[in-house]
Amino acid sequence: MGKITLTQVRKSFGETHVIPGIDLNIEHGEFVVFVGPSGCGKSTLLRLIAGLEDISGGKIEIDGTDATDLPPGKRGLAMVFQSYALYPHMSVKKNIAFPLKMAGMDEAAIEAKVQSAAKILNLANYLERKPGQLSGGQRQRVAIGRAIVREPAAFLFDEPLSNLDAALRVTMRQEISELHQKLATTMIYVTHDQVEAMTMADKIVVLNAGRIEQVGAPLELYNHPQNLFVAGFIGSPKMNLITGAEAQKHGCTTLGVRPEYIEVSADGPWQGTIGLAEHLGSDTFLKVDVPGIGMLTVRGSGEMHLHHGNQIRLGPQAGKIYRFGPDGKAL
Amino acid sequence: MARAVSPRRKLITTVAAWAVSLLIFFPVLWMILTSFKTEASAVASPPQLFTADWTLQNYSDVWARSDYPRFFWNSVVISVGSTLLGLAIAIPAAWSMAFVPGRKTKDLLMWMLSTKMMPGVAVLIPLYLLFQRTGLFDTKIGLVLALMLMNLPIIVWMLYTYFKEIPSEILEASRMDGASLWKEVVYVLTPMAIPGIASTLLLNVILAWNEAFWTITLTTTKAAPLSAFIASFSAPQGLFYAKLSAASTMAIAPILILGWFSQKQLVRGLTFGAVK
Numbered sequence: 001m002g003k004i005t006l007t008q009v010r011k012s013f014g015e016t017h018v019i020p021g022i023d024l025n026i027e028h029g030e031f032v033v034f035v036g037p038s039g040c041g042k043s044t045l046l047r048l049i050a051g052l053e054d055i056s057g058g059k060i061e062i063d064g065t066d067a068t069d070l071p072p073g074k075r076g077l078a079m080v081f082q083s084y085a086l087y088p089h090m091s092v093k094k095n096i097a098f099p100l101k102m103a104g105m106d107e108a109a110i111e112a113k114v115q116s117a118a119k120i121l122n123l124a125n126y127l128e129r130k131p132g133q134l135s136g137g138q139r140q141r142v143a144i145g146r147a148i149v150r151e152p153a154a155f156l157f158d159e160p161l162s163n164l165d166a167a168l169r170v171t172m173r174q175e176i177s178e179l180h181q182k183l184a185t186t187m188i189y190v191t192h193d194q195v196e197a198m199t200m201a202d203k204i205v206v207l208n209a210g211r212i213e214q215v216g217a218p219l220e221l222y223n224h225p226q227n228l229f230v231a232g233f234i235g236s237p238k239m240n241l242i243t244g245a246e247a248q249k250h251g252c253t254t255l256g257v258r259p260e261y262i263e264v265s266a267d268g269p270w271q272g273t274i275g276l277a278e279h280l281g282s283d284t285f286l287k288v289d290v291p292g293i294g295m296l297t298v299r300g301s302g303e304m305h306l307h308h309g310n311q312i313r314l315g316p317q318a319g320k321i322y323r324f325g326p327d328g329k330a331l
Numbered sequence: 332m333a334r335a336v337s338p339r340r341k342l343i344t345t346v347a348a349w350a351v352s353l354l355i356f357f358p359v360l361w362m363i364l365t366s367f368k369t370e371a372s373a374v375a376s377p378p379q380l381f382t383a384d385w386t387l388q389n390y391s392d393v394w395a396r397s398d399y400p401r402f403f404w405n406s407v408v409i410s411v412g413s414t415l416l417g418l419a420i421a422i423p424a425a426w427s428m429a430f431v432p433g434r435k436t437k438d439l440l441m442w443m444l445s446t447k448m449m450p451g452v453a454v455l456i457p458l459y460l461l462f463q464r465t466g467l468f469d470t471k472i473g474l475v476l477a478l479m480l481m482n483l484p485i486i487v488w489m490l491y492t493y494f495k496e497i498p499s500e501i502l503e504a505s506r507m508d509g510a511s512l513w514k515e516v517v518y519v520l521t522p523m524a525i526p527g528i529a530s531t532l533l534l535n536v537i538l539a540w541n542e543a544f545w546t547i548t549l550t551t552t553k554a555a556p557l558s559a560f561i562a563s564f565s566a567p568q569g570l571f572y573a574k575l576s577a578a579s580t581m582a583i584a585p586i587l588i589l590g591w592f593s594q595k596q597l598v599r600g601l602t603f604g605a606v607k
Binding site: 050051052071072073074077078079081082083085086087088089098099102103146150 | 498500501503504505506507508509510511514518519522523525
């Protein structure tokens with residue numbers, strides 16, 4: 001199992017209301033990613049679910065049981081921390097065995113579980129080493145191993161890849177996704193990296209200032225953002241948001257066009273000057289200054305022979321615009 | 332980048348360091364040398380650093396005149412006992428101050444430290460009377476309690492500083508892993524803080540061993556430690572410097588040896604957290 005239900009969960013530190021009230025359903029086996037800018041409350045929300053912080057109001061249910069007042073170790077959840085949080089004085093084997101030892105399991109059963117987890121995570125050759133003798137990726141695997149052996153109702157990941165280099169991050173991202181396929185256990189994953197969110201999640205929860213802005217599948221959020229915040233947050237590079245006369249022409253307060261949906265063509269409605277051209281081979285990114293509209297980001301596929309100072313004409317692809325009203329909501 | 336140090340500067344620093352070290356060590360050296368002199372050459376004027384008539388007589392006299400092993404044993408029980416009891420109280424106290432601080436934790440720490448600024452003599456009469464009336468006077472238990480209370484602020488402060496260096500995520504991980512508070516302290520916090528706990532233990536054993544004011548005031552014969560043993564050679568027939576020096580050397584020798592062998596641990600512990 002691994003169904004988690006939050007009902008009007010609130011968290012305040014003194015007069016500061018970090019999370020003013022959240023309702024959320026997480027189904028069994030789902031990979032849910034909490035995403036949002038720094039300070040949006042995503043890590044706090046995870047810690048509330050884990051029981052590492054007390055909630056100021058509301059209710060947390062795990063598999064139908066009220067877990068609001070249960071201590072962290074009794075919630076049946078396992079957590080992987082950003083800093084790995086391994087026990088530095090214990091060997092890899094003892095680190096992985098620790099939760100089982102705390103549960104009072106007998107030695108033979110512990111040994112079998114540790115060996116099995118070590119095999120899944122390719123740690124069999126490192127069991128006698130101390131965490132200090134491992135690389136960042138190996139440490140992260142030990143942290144995951146320590147979580148797996150408990151057979152938790154859900155795994156909680158708090159920005160687990162932030163301390164790894166870019167190449168290792170891609171590998172670990174795939175490993176965690178594969179692990180989710182293999183274990184089919186609920187996973188809640190906090191990140192500020194939207195590539196991680198888009199590639200790993202079954203469901204993304206976009207948070208802003210302690211509130212949920214939108215919940216949905218990655219492409220649902222990308223294709224149908226409910227408001228300006230989600231539109232601007234999901235997608236890289238960010239969606240171009242145009243206000244003023246150009247937006248009014250389309251009957252809205254803010255007009256949104258994703259960089260990949262702007263075409264450079266001789267008959268485009270807008271004319272501008274290229275301020276910056278980035279040639280990546282697979283893509284070309286242009287920053288174009290369009291009088292009356294502002295700076296637009298354009299993403300072109302493949303190599304485009306355009307450079308700083310070139311005058312170009314451009315415009316949005318038909319049907320690929322987003323319109324937002326004065327309250328920031330999608331029209 | 333390492334800062335370049337000129338050979339001249341290095342020489343000056345080395346000479347200065349040696350000079351300061353010798354200045355600090357000189358009284359101890361003088362005492363050790365005096366303990367091997369005759370009473371006559373010990374009080375010779377002008378004073379002589381070295382003498383022609385070295386002797387071991389003072390040591391055999393001191394050994395014969397008093398029960399050194401009993402004083403030694405009392406010192407061991409009092410210093411180790413007060414430190415262990417202090418640690419047993421200070422570990423949970425420092426844990427709560429470091430990891431679940433309240434609004435007044437900082438004030439509490441300052442208040443604890445401020446008690447060390449008070450001259451001991453200010454509480455001499457109440458403590459003396461209290462010890463007499465409760466039967467703690469001239470008992471090892473009484474001195475263990477008194478010295479534990481004297482050193483508790485230092486123990487709590489040192490442990491608090493070490494515990495603050497331990498990432499709270501590791502303790503949270505143990506909570507997620509199902510460790511109770513007790514198991515968290517025993518299996519995770521304490522083993523991680525062992526260097527800090529060890530240097531706290533060593534420093535406090537040394538402080539308690541060297542404590543003279545309370546150990547002399549609150550004892551007569553039964554529980555008297557080595558500090559009282561030294562004092563017993565300064566009266567009533569006048570001062571016998573050579574014998575006094577021999578007694579003092581015998582009193583400080585065990586702690587000096589302990590300090591010598593544990594200096595690496597002590598320095599490491601005392602500079603813990605200074606460089607991140």
